[in-house]
Amino acid sequence: MKIKCNFCKTEYTLSKIPAMPVKCAICGHTWMVKTPARRNQLFVFLAALCALLSAVIFSVVVVTHYRKSPDKDPLVASIIKTELAPDGNGVNHFIVSGILENRTEEIYGAPNLIIETYDANGKQINSSEQFNPPVTLLDAGARAGFVYTLRAPSAGVKKIVVKLGDFAK
Numbered sequence: 001m002k003i004k005c006n007f008c009k010t011e012y013t014l015s016k017i018p019a020m021p022v023k024c025a026i027c028g029h030t031w032m033v034k035t036p037a038r039r040n041q042l043f044v045f046l047a048a049l050c051a052l053l054s055a056v057i058f059s060v061v062v063v064t065h066y067r068k069s070p071d072k073d074p075l076v077a078s079i080i081k082t083e084l085a086p087d088g089n090g091v092n093h094f095i096v097s098g099i100l101e102n103r104t105e106e107i108y109g110a111p112n113l114i115i116e117t118y119d120a121n122g123k124q125i126n127s128s129e130q131f132n133p134p135v136t137l138l139d140a141g142a143r144a145g146f147v148y149t150l151r152a153p154s155a156g157v158k159k160i161v162v163k164l165g166d167f168a169k
């Protein structure tokens, strides 16, 4: 069966329903996977009706927002958490987890992601590091989680920023 993280929407495939809560490898969100219940006809009808209504409301909200800022940040990358992990020589590196999100109603090719690190004075240190996106295409409204381990050591790094490479509709 397929399950989806409620928080970051990352999909996982499970062979069976676990008895214990599951934890999302990308964002750390924890939840219980429920056994799919057998639904009666009325419930299916009501669920479909609710889905239809919420889709209408959602599209109204998105369109309104979209008109206000048509070209502003169609794709957004954000960092959810950073962790430190030592390499073979005991030198620490940051593992950066985050989300790439398409905030528009159109499909986009996912760009490379670029990470920059800054010191306590706000000065960029180390070289920018660029890596492949977690997916090739981002559907309208889709989100995809990414995890990247920085090649540069963590020493002196006080701030980490993720930026987008070039992208096209």
Ligand SMILES: [Zn+2]
Binding pocket: 005, 006, 007, 008, 009, 010, 024, 025, 026, 027, 028, 029
């Ligand atoms: Zn998640």
